[in-house]
Amino acid sequence: MNYIGEHSLIGEIGHLLVCINFVFCTLASISFFISSINSSLYQKWIKLSRISFFIHVFSVLGIISCLFIMIKSHYFEYQYVWQHSSLKLPTKYMISCFWEGQEGSFLLWIFWNFILGLFLIFKNKDWEAQLLTVISLIQSFLGSMLLGIYIFNIKIGSSPFTLIRNLEENINLPWTKLDNYIEIMPQFIDGRGLNPLLQNYWMVIHPPILFLGFSISMIPFCYAIVGLWKKKYSQWIKFALPWTYFAISILGTGILMGGAWAYESLSFGGFWAWDPVENSSLVPWIILVSSAHLMHIYRAKKIKLRLTFLITLLSFILVLYSSYLTRSGILGDTSVHAFAGGLGSQLLFFLIFVIISSFIIFLLNLKYIPNNKKEEHYSSREFWMFIGISTLLISAFQITWFTSIPVINKVFGTSMAPPIEIINLYNSWQIPLAIIIVLLIGLTQFLNYTKTNFKSYLNNIFSSIIFSIIVSLVMALNLKLWHPIYFILLFSCCLTTLLNIKYWKKIITSKFYFPGSSIAHIGFSLVIMGALVSNAKKNIISNNKDYIHKDFPQNENIYLEKGDTTKMDKYYVLYKSDSLEGINKKYEIEYFNKNKMGQLEYLFTLNPFIQLNNIMGNVAEPSTKHFLLYDVYSHLTFAETDEKDESNPYHHESIINLNTGDSIIYDKYFFYLDSLLVHANTKIESDKALDVLIIAKIRLKNIYGETFSTDLIYAVKDNVAQSFPGFIDDNGLKYKFIFSNVESEIGGIQIKAYEHILNDKPFIIMKAIIFPYINILWLGSILMGIGTLISFINLLKKQKID
Amino acid sequence: MKNSEITLTVVIMICIGIMLSLTFNASTYVTFSTAEKNFGKQFTVIGELNLDKEIIFEPKNNLLTFFASDSMKNVRKVFFYNTKPQDFERSEKITMKGFATDSGFIANSILMKCPSKYNEDQLNYNSEI
Numbered sequence: 001m002n003y004i005g006e007h008s009l010i011g012e013i014g015h016l017l018v019c020i021n022f023v024f025c026t027l028a029s030i031s032f033f034i035s036s037i038n039s040s041l042y043q044k045w046i047k048l049s050r051i052s053f054f055i056h057v058f059s060v061l062g063i064i065s066c067l068f069i070m071i072k073s074h075y076f077e078y079q080y081v082w083q084h085s086s087l088k089l090p091t092k093y094m095i096s097c098f099w100e101g102q103e104g105s106f107l108l109w110i111f112w113n114f115i116l117g118l119f120l121i122f123k124n125k126d127w128e129a130q131l132l133t134v135i136s137l138i139q140s141f142l143g144s145m146l147l148g149i150y151i152f153n154i155k156i157g158s159s160p161f162t163l164i165r166n167l168e169e170n171i172n173l174p175w176t177k178l179d180n181y182i183e184i185m186p187q188f189i190d191g192r193g194l195n196p197l198l199q200n201y202w203m204v205i206h207p208p209i210l211f212l213g214f215s216i217s218m219i220p221f222c223y224a225i226v227g228l229w230k231k232k233y234s235q236w237i238k239f240a241l242p243w244t245y246f247a248i249s250i251l252g253t254g255i256l257m258g259g260a261w262a263y264e265s266l267s268f269g270g271f272w273a274w275d276p277v278e279n280s281s282l283v284p285w286i287i288l289v290s291s292a293h294l295m296h297i298y299r300a301k302k303i304k305l306r307l308t309f310l311i312t313l314l315s316f317i318l319v320l321y322s323s324y325l326t327r328s329g330i331l332g333d334t335s336v337h338a339f340a341g342g343l344g345s346q347l348l349f350f351l352i353f354v355i356i357s358s359f360i361i362f363l364l365n366l367k368y369i370p371n372n373k374k375e376e377h378y379s380s381r382e383f384w385m386f387i388g389i390s391t392l393l394i395s396a397f398q399i400t401w402f403t404s405i406p407v408i409n410k411v412f413g414t415s416m417a418p419p420i421e422i423i424n425l426y427n428s429w430q431i432p433l434a435i436i437i438v439l440l441i442g443l444t445q446f447l448n449y450t451k452t453n454f455k456s457y458l459n460n461i462f463s464s465i466i467f468s469i470i471v472s473l474v475m476a477l478n479l480k481l482w483h484p485i486y487f488i489l490l491f492s493c494c495l496t497t498l499l500n501i502k503y504w505k506k507i508i509t510s511k512f513y514f515p516g517s518s519i520a521h522i523g524f525s526l527v528i529m530g531a532l533v534s535n536a537k538k539n540i541i542s543n544n545k546d547y548i549h550k551d552f553p554q555n556e557n558i559y560l561e562k563g564d565t566t567k568m569d570k571y572y573v574l575y576k577s578d579s580l581e582g583i584n585k586k587y588e589i590e591y592f593n594k595n596k597m598g599q600l601e602y603l604f605t606l607n608p609f610i611q612l613n614n615i616m617g618n619v620a621e622p623s624t625k626h627f628l629l630y631d632v633y634s635h636l637t638f639a640e641t642d643e644k645d646e647s648n649p650y651h652h653e654s655i656i657n658l659n660t661g662d663s664i665i666y667d668k669y670f671f672y673l674d675s676l677l678v679h680a681n682t683k684i685e686s687d688k689a690l691d692v693l694i695i696a697k698i699r700l701k702n703i704y705g706e707t708f709s710t711d712l713i714y715a716v717k718d719n720v721a722q723s724f725p726g727f728i729d730d731n732g733l734k735y736k737f738i739f740s741n742v743e744s745e746i747g748g749i750q751i752k753a754y755e756h757i758l759n760d761k762p763f764i765i766m767k768a769i770i771f772p773y774i775n776i777l778w779l780g781s782i783l784m785g786i787g788t789l790i791s792f793i794n795l796l797k798k799q800k801i802d
Numbered sequence: 803m804k805n806s807e808i809t810l811t812v813v814i815m816i817c818i819g820i821m822l823s824l825t826f827n828a829s830t831y832v833t834f835s836t837a838e839k840n841f842g843k844q845f846t847v848i849g850e851l852n853l854d855k856e857i858i859f860e861p862k863n864n865l866l867t868f869f870a871s872d873s874m875k876n877v878r879k880v881f882f883y884n885t886k887p888q889d890f891e892r893s894e895k896i897t898m899k900g901f902a903t904d905s906g907f908i909a910n911s912i913l914m915k916c917p918s919k920y921n922e923d924q925l926n927y928n929s930e931i
Contacts, residue, residue, distance in 0.1 A: 304806075375804050383805060390813045398820045405828065416828035417846040420899050425827055429820070557864055557885055617889035638861060638885035765861055765885045 005182040006163070007075045014066035014161035018146045021059040025140035028052035029133055036129035046129065050121065053136060056143075057114050063146070064098075064107060067160055071097050076191045077182055079167060080104070080160040086193035088583075096198050099207040102327060102343060103160035106145045108208060112215035113139055120219070124239065130226040138218060141350045145343055158343060164188075196611045196619040202261035206254060210281060213251025214319050217288060219243040221316030224309055225358060228365045233305060237295045240312065242795035244292040245516075247315075249788035251285045256527070256781040265621050267635050269769050270535065271777070274426040276331050279403040280322035286396040287315040290389045297382045300449050303372045304386070311393075313358045318400070320351045330406050379454065381447040388440035395433045402426065434528055435489050441521050442496030445503040464502060468494035479537050479772065486536050493529035497522050516794060520787025523780045530777025541569035541632075542768040557637050558768070561761040565592070565600070568768060572600055575764055578639075584609045585641055587764060589634060591625075606634045608766070610641055631771045638765035650736045650754035659748035666753060667735075669700040674709070676749065692716040696739050696749060700728055712739035712751065733759050829899075833872040837902040847872055847898045847907065851891070859886040870896060870907075879906035887914060 028049055035045035067080070071094050076082045084097040084104070098104035117135045121128055148159025155168075165176040175181050182188045197203070220240040227236030258278065259271035272278060294308040325331055328344030376383040401408075402425070405416050419425050446452075446460040472491040476482060481490060504518035542558040558568055560575040572592040579586055586609040592600040606623040613619065622635035656671065658664060663672045677695040692715065699709040710726030728735045734756035741750040829846050837845040849870035851857075855877075857868040866882040868890075880898060887893075893914035900909035 376806065378805060386806065387809060390809055394813060394816050394820070397817050401820055401824060405824070408824075415831055416824070417831045418829070419824075419827040420829050420844045420846065559862055559864075617892060620888065638859075763861060765864065 001177075001179055003165075003182065004180045006077050007070075007073075008163070010066055010070060010075070011078060011161040011163060014063055014070075015148075015159060017059045017062040017066065018143070018148070018159055018161065021056055021063065022140055022143040022147055024052045024055040024059065025136050025143050028056055029136035029140055032129050032133040032136055036133060042129065049129070049132065053114075053117065053121065053132060056136070056139065057118065060107070060110055060114060063160075064111065067098070067104065067107070068094075070161075074191070076188050077163055077165070078160075079162045079164050082164060082188075082191040084191070084194055086191040088190075089194055090199075092204065093194055093199050096204055096207075097194055099211075100195055100198055101160070103146055103158055105207070105211070106142055107160070108211045109215060110139060110142050112208075112212045113142070113218065116215055116219060127223075127226055127230070127239070130229055131222050134222045134225050135218070141353075145346060157346065192615055193613070196613045196616060197266070199611065200261065200265045200621075202257065202265060206257040206261050209250060209257055210254030213247055213254045213281075214284070214323075216243060216247035216250055217284060217316055217319050220247065220288075220291065220312050221358075224312040225361060228309065228361050231365070231368065233365075233369050234298070234302075237298055237308070238799055241292065241295045241299075242792050242799060244288055244295065244312075244315075245788050245792040245795060248285065248288050248292060249785055249792060251281070251288065252788065253781070253785040255281050255285060256785075260778070260781075263633075263774075264624065267620055267622060267637070269622075269633065269635065269767065270538075272531065274399075274423050276403045277326050279399050280325045283396045283400050283403075284315055284318040284322060286392050286399075287311060287318055290392045290396075291315050293385055293389050297385055301372075301374070301376070301382050302370070303374060303376065303382065306366065306369050306371060309362060309369065311389075313362060317351070317355055317358070318396075320347075320354055321400075324348060324351050325403070325407070330410065377451050379447065379452040379457075381444055381449045381452070384440055384444045384447055388437055388444065391433055391436045391440070395430060395437070398429045398433075399426070431485055431489060431532075435485075435492050438489070438492040438496050438525050438528055441525065442492070442499035445499055445518075445521075460502075461499060464495060464498040468498050471498075475533075479533060481533065481537060483536065486532060489532055490529065493525045493532070496525040497529075500525070513794060514790060516787040516790025516792075518787070519790065520784050523782070523784030523787050526776050526780025527784060528780075530774060530780055534771040534774040534777060537772050539569070539770040539772070540767070541571065541770055542766055543569070556767055557765045559763060559765055560589075561763045563761065571603070573766075573768075575766075576605075578762070581609075583612050585612060585639075587636060587639065589623075589766070591632070604632075606632070608634050608636045610636060610639060612641060626775075628775065629773060631774050633769045633771060635767045636764050637767050640762065646757075649734075649757050651757055652755045654753045655740075656751045656753055657743060657748055658751070662748070666700070667755065669702055672699040672701070673697070673749070673751075674699055690715050690717050691719075694739070694742065694749075696751070698726065698737060698751070700730070700735075702730060706730070710737065712737055714739040714742065714749075735759075833874045834876045834878045834902065834907060835874065837907065840901075841903060842901050844899065844901055844910075847900075849873070849896055849898060851893055851896055852877055853891065857886075857891065861885075866890075867906075870898065878902075880909055881906055882909045882912055887912070890914065 031045050031049035031052060035042045035049055070078055070081050071085050072091075074081065074085065074087055080101055080103060081097075084100045085094065089097075099108055113135065117132060117139070120131050120135070124131065145157045146159055147157035148162055149156055164170060165181065170176055175185065178184070220243050223236040223240035223243070227233060227240075255278070258281070262268065262273070263271035291308065291311045291314075294304055294311055297304055298308050324344075324347045328347055330344065376386070402418075402422075405418055408414065409416055442464075443461065446457055468491060472487065472494045475490060475494070476487055481487060500518045500521045504515065504522075507515050507518070540556050542556060558566065558573070560566055560573065562575050562577075565572050565574045570593060572594065574590040574592065576588040576590050578588065586607050589606045589608065591603045591606065593603055595601045604625050606625055608623040609621055611619045611621060618641060620636045620639070622633055624634070625632045654666070656664060656666065658671075658673050660673055660676050663670055665671065674697045677697070679690075679693040681691055694714040696712040696714070697709065698712060699707050701707045708728045708730055710728055712726045713724040715722050715724070723739050725736050725738045728737070736754040736756070738752045738754075739749060740752045743750055829844065831848055832845045834847060834849075837843070837847060847870075849872045852869035852871055855869040857866070859866045864883060864885060866884065866886045868880055868882070869877055870880050871877045880900075882898075895914070897913040898907065898909040899911045900907055902908075
């Protein structure tokens with residue numbers, strides 16, 4: 001059957017390319033493997049292997065192009081396009097569609113992997129065949145996630161080229177048999193659109209960087225595997241070390257960018273929330289850092305080689321575990337931003353395959369790996385580095401274990417819920433560990449390998465200790481940060497920063513090269529310092545004074561009526577206006593302070609906004625004013641976004657019963673019924689004359705004593721009553737009154753009173769936080785990224801010289 | 803014992819400590835009736851929003867009250883002293899952390915699962931034909 005208006009060709013091409021990609025990845029892996037056996041096979045097979053790999057590269061590029069054309073041309077008959085894009089989606093966010101869905105994000109991962117694979121083909125000829133065997137195998141596992149085909153009733157992968165009518169749940173439904181279904185079904189006119197959270201510039205850049213980090217972490221893993229395979233138990237470190245630094249740099253930057261995104265555009269008020277998704281990218285980073293330092297220890301002292309292998313293998317396994325956690329849907333109730341499930345069992349198979357095969361290779365080689373039993377001296381650099389690494393491993397273990405609660409539940413059949421105070425719990429483990437790690441990063445710098453002279457060591461660090469005590473005391477005094485644990489961490493950060501500056505100066509003069517390690521170490525301690533200070537001393541200035549209980553977060557929000565200026569901590573805030581700009585409803589919040597004369601002085605304006613999205617729900621985005629020493633963050637926790645119905649402007653009916661001369665309180669007024677004039681016709685003079693006419697004279701008095709009066713008329717003709725309402729307008733506060741009935745038994749009348757909908761002033765509820773010294777965190781992030789990148793480049797250069 | 807062995811022992815002991823500490827710290831998913839046996843103690847209840855009953859948000863008091871039913875279909879009034887989350891009515895499942903009182907469940911935090919946002923829900927194609 002020919003379906004009208006369906007662009008089936010591009011999907012067929014795409015699907016074909018997906019299959020070609022999978023076949024040639026597998027073929028490349030097999031032929032690279034054969035060519036690695038011996039040199040005669042190498043001559044015969046290497047060409048075929050490379051060609052297969054190149055075909056894989058081109059088919060991936062083809063898949064990406066097909067998918068992009070489909071998104072760009074709005075082919076909503078495809079599930080992927082319909083789910084992640086819409087007609088209104090701006091072009092700049094079309095690229096974000098790639099990583100909103102599972103399939104697209106696998107594609108991104110595969111894309112980075114082949115770029116790295118190509119680099120290795122051209123750069124490392126000796127190790128090429130073995131390395132590319134492993135990489136191609138990983139690629140074919142990842143490529144299988146895109147297949148979307150059934151083998152013996154088991155669905156393998158999920159293809160981005162699936163037509164909606166071919167989805168499992170739609171097969172054989174009556175509408176799929178219609179050749180003009182696209183024309184007659186309105187659902188196909190427009191897609192559901194991109195998740196509003198992703199329509200943000202950070203989300204254009206953060207996922208590719210993070211995935212690049214994941215991809216790079218594959219390379220040290222491959223070198224470790226090939227090192228075992230080729231029995232070159234120490235040479236692999238030379239190649240793996242620069243890539244480990246590259247992975248640390250890129251993955252670290254990616255994670256911190258995620259933090260920046262959360263801080264700038266998410267509503268939880270901070271950059272880190274120990275969310276399972278954040279945790280599962282942090283853990284591989286910690287393991288990569290441990291692995292890099294173990295490699296250094298090995299290079300210097302030829303010890304701990306087995307552990308180095310193990311930890312390097314573990315870093316990539318944790319990347320896979322992380323993607324299993326976030327993509328299988330297992331996190332379910334514990335995280336708000338995990339992907340939905342679907343590929344769980346396939347990912348689990350991939351993970352278990354990698355774990356088992358790498359450990360088999362490791363165990364087979366275990367007895368051949370040189371095991372230097374030399375004991376390290378307690379005053380040696382390697383000993384304290386090893387203590388630092390152990391601390392990092394404990395830290396990673398704690399995060400992994402607590403994040404894995406849903407996995408533990410599944411494996412052991414328990415039903416544990418995440419701890420109630422999960423953030424405090426993470427902090428109470430991680431802060432002491434951070435103190436140890438930060439201190440060691442500083443104190444270890446001036447230790448020598450093998451043995452250190454205690455006296456000269458003390459000479460080296462003494463002045464820095466004194467100086468950092470002074471600096472941290474000044475900072476603590478300024479910030480009132482006297483919590484003992486926090487103060488120790490603050491001091492450690494200061495000390496480590498100073499020691500690393502000192503160490504940096506020392507090595508930069510003795511050698512003609514620009515070392516990155518000290519910059520990265522300074523960066524790390526500044527990140528910790530910034531995180532500590534901005535979190536421990538964050539000040540929620542929108543505290544609501546209506547105190548109920550200290551545990552209720554109710555008192556963290558402020559209620560602002562439009563046009564009113566309200567005091568908020570040291571500021572005065574004015575909700576000035578709101579306007580609709582495209583899909584965003586923008587609010588203008590002006591901040592003032594009171595000067596010495598008692599007058600309000602304008603300071604700045606913040607524009608938090610709400611991205612309106614009917615299909616997926618509105619998303620509120622905060623607005624932050626950045627100063628050098630602190631940030632003022634404002635976020636709308638509630639705002640009425642519905643337009644008011646002006647066609648029926650009076651609401652809130654209240655019924656008032658009263659008699660002449662009575663007064664009652666209505667809304668903000670004293671309400672008087674001054675008099676009732678009754679005209680009753682006893683003689684019938686003409687057909688037009690009324691039978692009864694009653695005029696009620698009412699008066700409202702406000703708190704200033706101003707009065708407003710109006711007449712309500714009640715008329716009866718031929719036993720049919722009609723009422724003519726009266727209106728009152730007090731400076732824009734509008735009311736309507738209707739004389740609705742005569743209560744003859746009690747001798748009074750009944751009036752129905754209504755308020756105008758505009759009497760309720762528009763309001764917003766806002767949360768505002770001051771984050772002190774958060775710029776230290778960003779400065780540290782940049783230094784860490786740059787420092788590790790410099791280390792990567794230096795080591796790559798050194799590798800060439802070797 | 804050698805330095806490295808001591809370190810290893812310490813690391814393993816701390817890791818075991820972490821493993822055990824989870825069992826002490828983990829809360830459990832309970833029903834409202836379990837929470838009511840211990841007034842004031844913190845629990846996590848997973849429930850569904852009851853859309854038949856009124857959802858009232860009082861902006862000036864920052865109070866959201868609604869009714870939720872737990873897995874045993876017990877319905878309770880829930881007080882949430884915070885602003886009303888975006889798209890609250892759309893939520894499919896609500897994870898509520900808080901404690902029970904005799905007038906209702908007081909939630910300190912709620913986490914919603916919205917079908918439209920995070921799950922790949924399907925179009926309702928068949929209503930058209």
